[in-house]
Amino acid sequence: MRQPQPRLRAAISLVVTGLLVIGLIASQWLLGDTPQQMQFEARLAPPSVDHWLGTDALGRELWARTLAGLALSFWVGSLAAILSTLIALSLAALATLSSRLDALVSLLIDTLLSVPHLILLMLIAFALGGGTQAVIIAVAVTHWPSLARVLRAELWQLRQAPYVRMSRAFGKSRWFVLHGHLLPHLLPHCLVGALLLFPHAILHEAALTFLGFGLSPSQPAIGVLLADAMRYLSGGYWWLGVFPGLALLLMVLGFERLSRQLRRAL
Amino acid sequence: MLKAHQLSFQFSPGVPLLQAASLTLSAGQWVGISGDSGAGKSTLGKLLAGYLAPQAGSVTLDGAALPKSGVQPVQWLPQSPELAVNPRWRVAKILREAWTPSNAQCQAFGLQEKWLSRLPQSLSGGELQRVCVLRALAPEVRFLVADEISTMLDPITQVELWQALKQEAAQRQLGVLVISHDSALLERLCPQRFHLSGGQLTPW
Numbered sequence: 197m198r199q200p201q202p203r204l205r206a207a208i209s210l211v212v213t214g215l216l217v218i219g220l221i222a223s224q225w226l227l228g229d230t231p232q233q234m235q236f237e238a239r240l241a242p243p244s245v246d247h248w249l250g251t252d253a254l255g256r257e258l259w260a261r262t263l264a265g266l267a268l269s270f271w272v273g274s275l276a277a278i279l280s281t282l283i284a285l286s287l288a289a290l291a292t293l294s295s296r297l298d299a300l301v302s303l304l305i306d307t308l309l310s311v312p313h314l315i316l317l318m319l320i321a322f323a324l325g326g327g328t329q330a331v332i333i334a335v336a337v338t339h340w341p342s343l344a345r346v347l348r349a350e351l352w353q354l355r356q357a358p359y360v361r362m363s364r365a366f367g368k369s370r371w372f373v374l375h376g377h378l379l380p381h382l383l384p385h386c387l388v389g390a391l392l393l394f395p396h397a398i399l400h401e402a403a404l405t406f407l408g409f410g411l412s413p414s415q416p417a418i419g420v421l422l423a424d425a426m427r428y429l430s431g432g433y434w435w436l437g438v439f440p441g442l443a444l445l446l447m448v449l450g451f452e453r454l455s456r457q458l459r460r461a462l
Numbered sequence: 463m464l465k466a467h468q469l470s471f472q473f474s475p476g477v478p479l480l481q482a483a484s485l486t487l488s489a490g491q492w493v494g495i496s497g498d499s500g501a502g503k504s505t506l507g508k509l510l511a512g513y514l515a516p517q518a519g520s521v522t523l524d525g526a527a528l529p530k531s532g533v534q535p536v537q538w539l540p541q542s543p544e545l546a547v548n549p550r551w552r553v554a555k556i557l558r559e560a561w562t563p564s565n566a567q568c569q570a571f572g573l574q575e576k577w578l579s580r581l582p583q584s585l586s587g588g589e590l591q592r593v594c595v596l597r598a599l600a601p602e603v604r605f606l607v608a609d610e611i612s613t614m615l616d617p618i619t620q621v622e623l624w625q626a627l628k629q630e631a632a633q634r635q636l637g638v639l640v641i642s643h644d645s646a647l648l649e650r651l652c653p654q655r656f657h658l659s660g661g662q663l664t665p666w
Contacts, residue, residue: 358540358542359547359548362546363559365511366559366560366597367532367533367534367602380550
């Protein structure tokens, strides 16, 4: 029987993460153009009471830029993870229809997994002309194979489960079997898969942006902040890299923890 | 009448499990099948219920092929009830997947009201098997393939389950194929019995 404790923990995690995300999104309205405001008299100022997390080379407040970067990463990561999960689920479902389609999907999965991730990301983002949309599509198109492989295996196993076959023998339609038996079973996998993809998506968005194939350098994305920080780290301006990096790490760990607890609860 | 005619089946090439096995099950008839492990008893049961397609021969119901849709008139009951139910569904939903049994039928099979709100994991094997057997007795069902359904149950639960099934089958003239290792059980339940060996059915 399901124990209430993991579900309670997952619910608490979900509420806390949800509140943080809502706060992050709401902060963008409150911030206004603060992340872009330059103060040339306070260039590369270290963390202090006046400049909480310090400022960058153009005197822009790092706390505001980090918050804006996190919000941007959240949107990019969420959309890419959702798209990726939908691709994975659709292809896994397609693979169960016939052995030929299964072979085709398996080939596609193996091919994509065999190509170095970052090269594919760069090629797709470059082909699409860069920018937010290109990053989302590039990350979504390259991140589905691992999840698709898991979902495909689950679906194949589940379709052979006696209770699924018996459901058909009880006169239930394919649609009923799909939404009554298969999808509820796959939903936790999809949810956890999407949550696990999310940190990957954020990190790859940052990597693409860092390499110049992603978001515009004018946008306060975490990848842009980290790329900027690289130039100043040797000068002792540690806060430029530490705070955005730490914020990204906390976000990734938060979602990783949530996905772990949801997996236990579901 | 449920008829298996010259059924042949193999999982691996060159290793035939069933070789031209024939069997007839009439309404209200109880037929027993015994055999060693791996002899193909369950495969025969699944072929009769339409879960597997024969590689040669045919399974017919009143001279026609088994229907492709709707509640299947031949229902298969597996040994492990845990595998026969969706672990995410409550017992009430499981029970009513095929049809809605009356309170009297629930009582006859010893189902308790308090089980209905539970998840299957919280029921014992015997309790869950009762649920599965009753679930399979939809009005459209005419034949049952009981594949070792009482093997994992204690003697008292076995007796209760078979008594309830006997009563229901007699009322509705259900034909029942009992697959078991237990010769004594088959002797008690089934006037007609076969031993499956080498892919062939031999009366005993």
